[in-house]
Amino acid sequence: MTGTPQLFDMMVYPPDGSNHWGHVAVVDHVSGGQVFVMDDNYEGPLNAGQKAGCPHTVSWPAYGFYRLKILAGGTPPSPDCSERSGWNCGDDGVINGNPNTNYDCEYGRATPLQTEACAYGCKIMPNGVADVCNPPPAPDCANRSGWNCGNDGVINGNADTNYYCNYGQVAPVEAVVCTYGCVVMPNGVADHCQAK
Secondary structure (H helix, E strand, O other): OOOOOOOOOEEEEOOOOOOOOOEEEEEEEEEOOEEEEEOEOOOOOOOOOOEOOOOEOOOOOOOEEEOOOOOOOOOOOOOEOOOOOEEEEOOOOOEOOOOOEEEEEOOOOOOOOEEEEOOOOEEOOOOOOOOEEOOOOOOEOOOOOEEEEOOOOOEOOOOOEEEEEOOOOOOOOEEEEOOOOEEOOOOOOOOEEOOO
């Protein structure tokens, strides 16, 4: 996976020269850009049976990490944004965060102040700028002409909006929001907004 490892992710390490077996460890927490893991046989000669006494970092780069899927009946761990402040996508430093959710964090407080589900994904912004939900894709009426409801051949159209399209032109010439819904008419007849 790409992004920041989270609690319970499995870190996979390549051989480091002192052995040819590589290594696997489980993420305990992430702090200050460092990933802390718990594992066994974490240093020393092969099969030494040494056990880590506390979470620690591993001195050589990992191949990557693997996020376990939740087993049936399991409960995902709660998001923890105590290492962040402001709005952050779930994969932008929020421990156990959902990548398609934007979290309003207060540094030092684990529970987000509020959350926003991002139907079209969450966009990570540069440091110091709040992360945002992606906007819905723009309507595309290149394959239609005349007035068409958003659910009548307008790609990414809103069903309650009537779009005036020029065939071959992606952006609608005009769009009217229909307060009482949009009525789809037979081919060759312009769609229209429902009257009161």
